[in-house]
Amino acid sequence: AQSVTQPDIHITVSEGASLELRCNYSYGATPYLFWYVQSPGQGLQLLLKYFSGDTLVQGIKGFEAEFKRSQSSFNLRKPSVHWSDAAEYFCAVAFTGTASKLTFGTGTRLQVTL
Amino acid sequence: ETGVTQSPTHLIKTRGQQVTLRCSSQSGHNTVSWYQQALGQGPQFIFQYYREEENGRGNFPPRFSGLQFPNYSSELNVNALELDDSALYLCASSFGLAGVREQFFGPGTRLTVL
Numbered sequence: 001a002q003s004v005t006q007p008d009i010h011i012t013v014s015e016g017a018s019l020e021l022r023c024n025y026s027y028g029a030t031p032y033l034f035w036y037v038q039s040p041g042q043g044l045q046l047l048l049k050y051f052s053g054d055t056l057v058q059g060i061k062g063f064e065a066e067f068k069r070s071q072s073s074f075n076l077r078k079p080s081v082h083w084s085d086a087a088e089y090f091c092a093v094a095f096t097g098t099a100s101k102l103t104f105g106t107g108t109r110l111q112v113t114l
Numbered sequence: 115e116t117g118v119t120q121s122p123t124h125l126i127k128t129r130g131q132q133v134t135l136r137c138s139s140q141s142g143h144n145t146v147s148w149y150q151q152a153l154g155q156g157p158q159f160i161f162q163y164y165r166e167e168e169n170g171r172g173n174f175p176p177r178f179s180g181l182q183f184p185n186y187s188s189e190l191n192v193n194a195l196e197l198d199d200s201a202l203y204l205c206a207s208s209f210g211l212a213g214v215r216e217q218f219f220g221p222g223t224r225l226t227v228l
Binding site: 004036041042043044045046049090092100101102103104105106107 | 157
């Protein structure tokens with residue numbers, strides 16, 4: 001069965017510092033990959049997605065992610081974090097033939113210090 | 115364009131009771147998926163409805179059931195509530211089933227089972 005691993009439960013960065021959140025998936029086929037953000041008490045907002053093509057994808061709010069097939073990874077990056085980026089971040093994967101079912105990682109909570 | 119809405123926002127039930135959660139899909143969307151997000155966890159896929167038919171189910175017992183109506187809104191019903199059913203229930207809507215479609219999430223319903 002497919003699985004998604006986000007090895008960092010909690011990350012703290014200073015405002016203005018760069019950020020990288022890790023995501024690894026386990027499955028034989030090439031997945032469709034997503035990053036979502038969830039603020040406290042809110043639903044999930046899509047930051048970016050990778051379906052095919054260029055392995056470096058740009059998203060909203062200045063985020064980007066790079067798909068590395070050889071490492072089964074889809075890490076999320078931002079060059080300069082803002083205090084408003086503090087939230088929970090979820091990596092998710094989906095595969096054709098599974099009814100667009102998303103499999104999520106356990107999330108990484110980002111704290112931003114001023 | 116109206117986004118995905120869910121009702122109620124919060125709900126408290128006691129063990130053994132039954133609950134119905136509601137979701138209105140985004141305008142133009144005909145597919146609704148339901149997810150359960152336990153505290154500190156990523157969302158887990160419950161099931162998906164497409165054009166009023168169940169189209170895929172996750173690893174949830176039959177006491178979790180659903181409906182989709184002709185206007186594509188949806189209900190999630192949970193019978194014989196257990197303490198472990200306490201979670202945030204998220205609804206997501208999308209259009210069609212071909213390939214993998216971007217899903218738009220509602221704010222969720224917070225269910226507490228006492």
